[in-house]
Structure formats: C-alpha cells, structure tokens
Amino acid sequence: MYQHATIKDVAKQAGVSVTTVSRYLNGHYERMRPATRERIAKTIAALNYAPAASARRLRQDKTNLVGLLVGDIGNPFSSLLAKGVDDVLQPAGYDLLLMNTNNDKASEARALRRLASQQVDGIIVQPDSRAFAQYQAVIDGGCPLVVVDREVADQPLNVGRVTSPNRTACYDLGRYLVGQGYQNLLSVSAQFAEASGQLPRMAGLQAAADATGANYLNIPTTQGEDRAHLAAQLVKWVSSLKGKTVIISLMGPVLFDLLAIFKEQGWSFPQDVGLVSFDDWAWSRFVGEGIFLVKQDMEMMGNLAAKRLLEQIEAGKPGAATTFVPVSWVKAPSV
DSSP states (O other): OOOOOOHHHHHHHHTSOHHHHHHHHTTOOTTOOHHHHHHHHHHHHHHTOOOTTTHHHHOSSOOOEEEEEESOTTSHHHHHHHHHHHHHHTTTTOEEEEEEOTTOHHHHHHHHHHHHHTTOSEEEEOOSOSSGGGTHHHHHTTOOEEEESSOOTTOOTTSEEEEOOHHHHHHHHHHHHHHTTOOEEEEEEEESSSSOTHHHHHHHHHHHHHHHTOEEEEEEEETTOOHHHHHHHHHHHHHHSOSOEEEEESSTTHHHHHHHHHHHHTOOTTTTSEEEEESOOGGGGGSTTOOEEEEEOHHHHHHHHHHHHHHHHHHTSOOOOEEEOOEEEEOOTTO
16 A cells, blocks of 8 residues: 655665665765665665655755546547646646556555655656545645546645536436426446446536436446346336436446447437536537437546646645636537
8 A cells, every 4th residue: 555654664664774774765865875865765665755844845956747547548538638738837847746546446556556666756647546645645745736637535625626516517407307207216326436426426426417307327237247237227117107218327428328228128318318428528518319429528637737736846845726617518418
C-alpha cells in the first residue's frame, strides 16, 4: 500500500543514521560514500519517502512532469480526458506521464508509487478507489493532487476535484423523462472500478422518481458479465412494469450491450421502450432516428483539471476546491 514513511524509517532500512539521511536530502554529499548515497536513494524510492511539510522545498529544481492516471485508456473518454490535460500542460512547459490503471486499485497504488519515485510536480487521477486513504500519501508528501471525473467518498474538501454535477443532472433528467410520459425509469450501471460517477447519478434518478411518483430501478452489471444475464433482467422488468418505460445507460460502454439486446428482442425505441445514454457518442445519431444523450465534455474536464493543478504548483502548496463541468443534453427521438 502507498504509505507515508518517516526519516527514521529510511535511516533504519538503509542502515545509516538519521543525520546521514538528512545530509543526503539537503544535498550535502561530502564525506558520503557513493554506495551509501545509492543505498539511501533506493530506500527513499522504495518507501515513497518525502517529509510531509517540506517535501517540495527539498526539491532544488522542478521536474516539469505531471502524472495522469486514467482507469481505462481503451475508453475513448479517458483518451479525451488525457488530451484535455495535455492541451493545457504542454504550452505551460510540462510533460505528461500517462499511466493506465485498468480500473484496478492495486495497479493504481503501484502507479502512484512510480510517480512518487519520478518526483512529478503534480498528479491528476481518475480514481479507482472510493477511499481517500489510497491518495493521502500524495497530499502528505506535499504534491499537488486533483481528482477528476469519478468521486471519492471521503475526499477532503480542500483537495482539488473536477467532475460533473452527476446527481443534479440525473435529477433534472428524471423529471424531464416523467414529463415526457414515462412512469418507469430503468437505469443500467456498469461496475468496472470501485469509484464511479454512477452512484450520484442513481441517487439523482431516485430523487426524481420520489418527487414525481414514478418508479425507479437500477440493474447493475459487472465487467465480463454475460450479456444474456442483463437481457433476462431487462425482459423481466420491461414486461412486468405497467406504463411507459425508459432505459438509461449510466455510462457509454453499456449502450453497446443495450443496442444488441434491443435488436435481439425486436424492441424499437421509443415505440416499445425509451432509450437514453450518458456520453456523447457521435455515431448514435445514425441509430434509428438518433439516441437521446447526456453529454459530458471530457476535454473540458481535462482542461480544468490541468489548470487547477497548475494553480497549486505555482502556489507551491496543495489545496483547491471542487469545479463542476456542466452536463448538456443532446435531444433525439429515442424518448
């Protein structure tokens, strides 16, 4: 696990005194053997050591490197996020170290350790963990941090965050759909990583249903799950619920499975079931008469995350507030 070590831990593991480690950190290598310097350097890297209050002051020069951790580089929206970050960092003279965590907490922890060893000037993370303990050592080490897109449950208020107003957006969406005559709101979520923007989306839809008297149900799916299982759940609920039903894909990749299921079942939208999807799939306008989309601007999210991080770097200390990127609707006849 990514832990915050002390100078005593470094000295003990390297087999030297605390004074020797302190001299190394301050660049006083006189009377220090090369083998000792190498051993201390390896120990510091292995333990991810940096003094909590003065880590950045210990660096004589900036590295002009920023780390970006994304959950799945194969997802087009992670790529757009990375482009948005790089578009801001490059003109500012920073290079980007892009790392893919495969939506895995252990991989993410290793990536954070790797970035610490590279002494990056700041980190932007699309989190995999719902617990901020995964990222606390970054803050303790004095390194600026911005959390982007997904939500971390116990993130401190003074830690930078750039995300969409997911709960509010889905509350408004739910009320709109009820106004279109839908009595049943049926969402489909996909659990790829522990952290997810889908949780507040579900909360928003539930609140809209409670406020309007509509029915709300979410069908969760997991990575690698057989599509036949999802199809069986959808058929069960669509056939048993009374009144008009709309199916809402809470993340873009789910839409592919839903379109395949619609085809297998012979369902048409909006004649049989309404259809809404998160994310801006430009090709969706050519499916039927077009699919109603809830659009997140991932490039803008990356732009703003990079700007918030640069502000921290220039200030010489961590600390920022939450920035919300507006969500827009691309209306289409699928509802």
